[in-house]
Amino acid sequence: MSxxxxxxxxLRGVSGHLVDVECHIGRGLPAFxxxxxxxxxxRQAPGRVRAAVLSAEFSLxxxxxxxNLSPAAIPKxxxxxDLAIAVGALAAAGELPVQAVRxxxxxxxxGLDGQLRHVVGVLPSVLAARAGGCRCVVVAPEDVAEARLVDGVRVVTARRLGDLVSLYRAARSGEELPEAPDPEPVPPPxxxxxxxxxxxxxxxxxxxxxxxxxxxxHVLLTGPPGSGKTMLAERMVTILPPLSQDQALESLAVxxxxxxxxxGAAVDPTPPFVAPHHSASVAALVGGGSGAVLPGAVSQAHNGVLFLDEAAEFPTSVLQALRQPLESGRVVIxxxxxxxxxxxxxxxVLAANPCPCGEGHGRGLACRCRPMERRTYAAxxxxPLLDRIDIQVQVPKVSLAALSEAPGDSSAVVAAHVRQARAAQALRWAEGGWALNSQVPGPVLRRPPWRLPSSTTHQLDRALELGNLTGRGYDRVLRLAWTAADLAGRDVxxxxxxxMALIYRTSGAAAA
Incomplete structure (x- = not known):
């Protein structure tokens, strides 16, 4: 017995838990x-492991x-x-040094031929290994580049189980497993x-x-087809600041x-841009699944932009599922x-037509929709979802004069203004731990020392009194006004x- x-x-989401793979070899009828x-x-691993071990010229x-996968209370x-089970079983059988694999x-x-194959979730798994104090991981050759994104961890690989056995046997003298060679560089797309x-x-x-x-x-762009809504949304990431190392790793882990x-994975500082089709289900957008719980589009766009084109064509249940993630910044399944x-x-970033036919803009003379169809479409x-959208703007059709005018500021110029505004916000809210105006709780903005004088907020106060704004909308207008001041270089x-913030807040709603 050994x-x-x-x-x-x-893995549970993007967080991982170290698991002790305990293998026991005993006497009795063959079983696994x-x-x-x-x-x-x-549960199908025994068949794969037996065949892989046999291909390495051993037998179980x-x-x-x-x-036993411990702690046993965590779903696996x-x-x-597969590889951990095979290595543990061979060590228990005396074919590998027990201390070397511990x-x-x-x-x-x-694979049935003993080949080490790619699995999803390598990056969060290696991050969990480092957090648990482990400094050596063995992955498939295809996953070496992804595993190496984590500093402080020795990455080992082998093409087949038999090759890994040879590496472990060479480590009997106390030598470390040899680190994987650098993968061949992959040219950027x-x-x-x-x-x-x-x-x-x-x-x-x-x-x-x-x-x-x-x-x-958050932004809602409303306008007729061909007005440039999708072009604008796609260029949103070009004016966002690059991600920090931690942010990029977090997004890549999802x-x-x-x-x-x-x-040839590399840490890309470009914020992600995810644009699901309007036929996406709730699980596709916010995450879920019948087996392992997988992240949806809103999590894959973490630290970046989620663009819903033809937003009014999405099922109502799908749009409603976004309400909680937009408030909390996380999805709980x-x-x-x-x-x-x-x-x-x-x-x-939402983009929507003014009506089902798309021609209900301006005087709407070309619109073919009945009033009930337009109301149903807008509804x-x-x-509650629009209440979470800070900026609602109309995007009209492009005129001939606009096509002929000189190009506007480039993404690089606009991004520089954005970085300056974000630097001012980070300095202002550093004590509270917030980085952006949109993250600051409403009560903070409504109380000293950040409360604005009534002479400044009288339009906003009036809109709240008349019922044109909710309490959430009131706070969001304040946040937007602070951002406008930061862009203009004003302290208050x-x-x-x-x-201006009030107009951006209510113009889309009025049009709807």
Missing amino acids: IAVTRAVA DIGGLPDRAL NSSQVMV HGTGF EVVHVAEL SGRVIDLAEVSGQHEARSALTLAAAGGH RSLVGAVPA ARAREQVTFPARVQL RLSG PSAGDIG
Whole structure:
């Protein structure tokens, strides 16, 4: 009888928990059992492991193997435990040094021929290994670049299980496992670089995007087809500041869970841009699934932009599911045995036509929609959702004069203004731990020392008294006014800033 222990990682959202893979080889009838709340894919691991071990010229077919994944109360998902189970079983059988495998984390699927294969979630798994004090991980060759994004962890790889056995046997003398060689560089994807200067006219919409980027505010663009709503939204990320190292890793970890990390992974400081189709389900947008809980589009856009084109065409239930993530910056998905949390701090950009046919703008002479159709269409963007949108702007059709005028400021110029405004916000709110005006709680803005005089807020106070604004809307106008002041280089918002913020807040609602 022999016991060996090695390590793996159980993921719950983007957070991971180190798992002790305890393997016991005993006498008795041949068997291979796995305990510790494995899912269906993990319960099929014995067949894969037996075949992989046999391909490495060893055998577990005549052994009674018992594997416990501890802590047993945490659900375990996926095929990423295969390698740890195989290594633990071989160590328990005396084929590998028990102490050498004890503190090594193994994250890979095994093919029937013993090949180490890619699994999703490598980056958050390696981050969890580092947080748990482990300094060596073994991954498939395809995952080396992704694992190396985490500093302070030794990354080891092998093409087949037999090759890894040879590496462990060479480590009997106390030598460390050899670090994986540098992967071949992958050229960056080629493509045209987009720029805000390519948008003709639309000065008000461009100003609205600049304001949104500076303060982290959500935007609704309403206008006829072909007016440039999608062009504007796509260029939002070009004026946002680059992500910090921690932010970029956090965003990449979410994308790793759905296998969206490109080959030759590198830390990209560009904020993510995610634009799901309007036929997306609730699970596709906010996360979920019948098996392992996966992040949705709102989490994949974490620290970036979530763009919903043709927003009124999305099912109402899908749009309503966004309300909680927009407020809290995270998605909480509850299951019978677990509760999974994904980050979802995004800037939401909505684009919608004025009516189903798209011609209900201006005087609306070309509109073919009946009044009831227009009301039903506008009602799909519900009041509670619009109440969370700080900027609502009309995007008219582009005129001939706009097409002929000189290009506006480039993305680089606008991004410089945005960075200056964000620097002022970070300095102002450093004591409270907020980075953007959009993150500051309303009570903070309504109390000394940040409370504005009534002579400045009289328009806003009047709108609240008349019922044209909710309490949430009142606070959001204040946040937007502070952002307008930051862009203009003022220390305190003026009455003009409040008025502009109030117009941006209510113009889309009035049009709807």
